[in-house]
Amino acid sequence: MVDKRFKIILSLLIVLTTFLGSMLVFLREDVKVQGSTLARDSRVLAIQSITLGAQAYSNWNLESDLISKYQELSQLETLESVLPADEGTVNQLLIDLTSKRITLLKEALRPLAQSLQPPYFDPQFGIFDMVQLLVDQNFVPATELNELQEVKNDEAVYRGGQADSFLLGITILAVSLFFYGLSLTISGKLRLFFTATGVCLTLAVVCFTFYTMSIPFQTPSLDAIRLYSKAYGQAQKAQLYELLSYHTSVGKPVDEAIAYYDQALAVSPQYDSAYQGRGAAHLIKAQSILFGSDQSDPSRGELDQAIADLQETIRLGRNDIFSFWNLGWALYLSGDHQGSLQALQTALEKVPEQRFGIGLQISLNQLASGQIDQAKTTLEDAIAWASDPRHALSSDPWYFKSMIRNLYELQTSQPAEGMDWMEKRLKEAFVCLTSFQQANPRPIEGTMSPLVFFTDPVYDDNGKLIDYKEMQDFPAGTVEIFLQFEYGNMKDTYLVTQKVYRDGQEQTLYGKSELWSIGESGSGFWGVTYPIRGVVNRFLAPGKYTVDIFVEGNLLTSGQFTVQ
Amino acid sequence: MKDGQEKTSSFKTIVSVLIALVAVTGAFVAWQSSQSSGEASTLESNGIKAALARAKAEIEISANLYRNQINFDSYLLDYRNAEITMDQTTEVPTTMIDSQQALDQLFYGRMESINRAAVYRDLVDIDYFHEQFTSSVTNSFFDQDRYRQAMLAQVATMQAIDPQVYFPRVDFQRGRALDFALSGVILSGALVCFTLALVLSNRWKFFPAAMGCGMYIFSLVIAFAGFF
Known part of the structure; x- marks a missing residue:
């Protein structure tokens, strides 16, 4: 009688487990469908982003061409105004007529180009803002598409993880069924053990499934993404001005960028990209204050903000090379050379191909810490890496130019022994690489x-x-x-x-x-x-x-x- | 007593047949679910191909559009220059010494501009070139929107470039696969009920059996709904 009842219970357990298994199959199918749809949307957005970029650059070329024509006319206008001619002569008449013609041609040209119309053009002074046009037509929409694509992709990966978890649950349920089947064939206390193990496994799967389903996927809202994109566009503009050493022009776009980032974070407080972007924006602002005024103190608040935002970015899981590289630079500027070194070494571990760019920063850190011999070794290693034609990706002239600029500025605002030597070595290596594809100057007597x-x-x-x-x-x-x-x-x-x-x-x-x-x-x-x-x-x-x-x-x- | 045993026996037979039916239906819905998933994958692949084809077409069209517009702009400027120069001939005072020299210069300048304008005009796709002969050249324009639409339409006659033709069908097939999977879950629920009906010996056994039947019918409805 007991045996029969046991078998009945076992039969019920088997069908219940099968039912649970089919539910897991359904849940897995559901998240797989969601994941596939998200992955598809992500791919389509990536394609759209590439298309938009190509179209924007075609348009940018068109605008540049029209601007060139406008500048050509302006140049001729200036020339006409300085050409010598006697009053009342044919020459004077022709100069006057040409000037009038140029003015009328400029008027004909203006409606053809967006960059020659407000808000990109100031007709009073004849100044146009091509950077803002690039920001509006390319950076902002492309960033929006990229962010949407990334969010969809992240969610697709998350759903894929859920599907894998459910598959694990199904596998464990199959093991439980195996234990129940075994219990039906044997007798004695062992069958109780197998049954109990099967029940425990089944319960574990139930708990695990509920846990998997209860973890929400946090995604920034569309509004937050739009605000982020606007912020990113303005930050790019500010960065461009900063790189060109137009420190006083940095303030307006960077403040706008920070305001947009603040709004994006108010809408989606866990938006890691917005923290990363805001951190970078505060860093650009701090750098422009530091290099523009040659004083450390006014930039302190911005640096503290940058460090806090970048640390929050890493805490939220966005621990990519940009977070650590920017954090390293912010810590360096704030005087924490040890912390900076750690961050830079983490960045280098993440992307070893960036041994030149990050190597320069590490060398600078060592200089500031008084480790001059080590700094020289690190710098030579970095230059040797850049000299290797296989590492073209990391030997971009941009790193040379920006570090030479930074060393020039730092020698006034935060001087350290050996900076002049480093600047000279970098300048020579850059010229040598450009001229003879090797990093060392040739011996001379001149x-x-x-x-x-x-x-x-x-x-x-x-x-x-x-x-x-x-x-x-x-x-x-x-x-x-x-x-x-x-x-x-x-x-x-x-x-x-x-x-x-x-x-x-x-x-x-x-x-x-x-x-x-x-x-x-x-x-x-x-x-x-x-x-x-x-x-x-x-x-x-x-x-x-x-x-x-x-x-x-x-x-x-x-x-x-x-x-x- | 014997009658009661016969009734129990036929009940068990019916429930066993129902379990077998549930199993067969389960296999059928699993097969259909897999079919729909496969169909969805094929359609999705075609949709992505269409999206890529559209992107390629749009990039090429943008490049051609840029070429057309730049030639049009050059044409417009040169032609406008010729127009202004023509008007300026009236501004040369006839009383001025060497006025003929000035007029000659303006004439040659105009001829230069008009001939340059002709070269640029030949390079513009004339179908999208709008000009008004009665007024200044500045009223002419190159119709970018129409050019873009026409070129896209032309590409669309040769290959699929609209992913939205495929993606709703992908979603439908995926929804269908999901419906079949749900039907499978309900079928397993029916299996639980039928097993319970076999295990119970009193009159309570009819309740799970009826519930199992209900779930079976419901799962069939969901499965059939998937076909429409």
Whole structure:
């Protein structure tokens, strides 16, 4: 009788477990369907994002072309205004008619380009904001699509995980059924043990299933994504200005970006991308204050905010290279060199291919910590990595330029022993890699005196410079600045490179590279001017300029001047 | 007593037959569910292909559109220059010494512009070029929207470029697969009820049997609904 009752209970357990199993199959199917739909939507959004990017760049090219035409007309307008002609002559009449024609053509051009219409164009001063157009047409919509795609993808991965959990449950239920089946075939206490094990496993699956279903997937709302996209666009604009060392232009877009990030986080408080973006925005702002004013204190609050946001980003699970790299830089600027080093090493572990960019930062950290020999070794390792043609991805000129700029700025705002050496080594390595595809300068015997800057040169009948006005500070509107130096032991085979930096940022427009051709020794003079002679209206932008002259990759001489 | 045993025996036979039916139906719905999932995957793949084809077409159209628009802009500027130059001939005072020289310069300038404009005009897809001969060239325009739509329509005649043709069908097939899976769950519920009916010996056995029948019918309804 007991045996029969036991078998009945077992039979019921078997059918109940089968029922549970079929429920799990259904739940698995349900989340699989959801996951597949999300993955599909994610793929379609990725495709749309690529399409939008390509279309936006086509449009950007179109706008750039129209802007070029507009600038060409403006340049001609300026030229017409300075051409000499006597009143009442045919020449004067033709100049007047051409000026009128240019004005009318500019009017005809304006409706064709968005960048020549408000809000991207200020007709009063003739200034256009192409960056804002790029932000509105490309960065913001592309970011929105990318974020939506990422959210869908994350949820698809989450549903996939749920499906896997349910599959595990089904497998365990199959084991339970096996135990029940075994219990039916044997007798004695062992069958009780098997039955109890089967029941325990079944209950465990039930609990596990409820637990799996109870974990909500947190996704930012569409409003938060839209706000994030706007913020990201403005942050990109601010970053561009900061990279170009236009520190005073950073404030407006970065403040707008932070305000949008705040709104996005108010809507979706767990939005990790918004924390990451806001952290980066505070970092850009801190950097612009620090480098713009050369003072550490005003940037302290922004740095603290940046560090807090980036740490929160990592806490929320967004522990990618950008979080750690930005955190490393923020900690460095705030003076926590040890914390910065840890963050940078974590970033490097995540993407070892970035050994150049992160290596430069680690070397800087070691310099600031007084470990000069270690810093030199780290820097040489990073440069060696960049020199390897297989690592083109991490040897982007952008890292050279931005670190050279940062070192220039840091030597005023947060100086440390060895920074001048690091700056010189990076500059030489960059020139050498560009010129001879190797990182070290070639040995030379040539010498050059420090640079002397001047304007208003006076030449004799043979074209020899006989007089000039030596200056360090040049007035606003300066078009051309000359530099003079004495040289010796120079050879005609030497490759000579001139680089010009404004506030530490390389001005490629004024750079040049050519073979030496003016003899072994003597006095030379070059110019810092627009590369094409006779062009009007090409002023040097205000700022502190540095001119470096490299011979065979050796930084042989240097000098500085200021344009008001 | 014997009558009671016969009744129990026939009850058990009926329930056993019902269990067998449930099992067969279960196998059928599992097969249909798998069929629908397979169909959904194929359709989804076609939908993604269409989305990619559309993206490729849109990128190519944008590039061509850019080329057309840039040529149109150049045409417009040169033609406008010629128009203004023509008007300016009236501004040359006839009393001025060398006025003929000025008029000649304007004439040659106009000829240069008009010939350059002709070259650019030839490079613009004329079907989308709108011009009004009675007024200034500035009233002309290149119809970007119509160009984009026409080009997309042209591509669509050669290949599928609308993923939305496929995706609703994918969702339908997936919903169907899910319906079959739900039907399977209810069938297993019916199996539990029928087993309970076999186990119970008193008159309570009819309750789970009736419930099992109800669940079986309900699962059939869900399964058949999946076909429509």
